[in-house]
Amino acid sequence: MVVEIGYAEGTCSRCGKTLRRRRPADYGVCDCYQHCPVCTTNGQAYTVKMDPYTPDLTPSTYGPIKGENAMGDTEAPIKILYRCPKCGYFSAQLPVEVRLT
Numbered sequence: 001m002v003v004e005i006g007y008a009e010g011t012c013s014r015c016g017k018t019l020r021r022r023r024p025a026d027y028g029v030c031d032c033y034q035h036c037p038v039c040t041t042n043g044q045a046y047t048v049k050m051d052p053y054t055p056d057l058t059p060s061t062y063g064p065i066k067g068e069n070a071m072g073d074t075e076a077p078i079k080i081l082y083r084c085p086k087c088g089y090f091s092a093q094l095p096v097e098v099r100l101t
Contacts, residue, residue: 008100036084050082
């Protein structure tokens with residue numbers, strides 16, 4: 001039996017962030033799904049933290065979100081999890097599992 005020591009690391013396929021975890025971890029979960037992919041700070045995306053979003057569960061609002069300033073995953077409001085307070089982006093992104101080596 002081989003005991004792994006030290007750190008394992010991997011790169012997120014969505015945001016490019018390097019995750020580092022203490023071994024014997026094989027996977028890590030990137031938190032980029034909680035950050036806005038549109039807003040940038042110093043030229044870097046995924047820096048503005050989004051607020052949790054609770055959709056209106058009235059059956060008449062299950063259709064797409066309409067409006068000139070609505071952007072993001074607006075086709076299925078029931079799947080939206082986060083909303084950016086800065087630009088109004090709606091996100092249905094889920095956590096990304098990153099394989100560590």
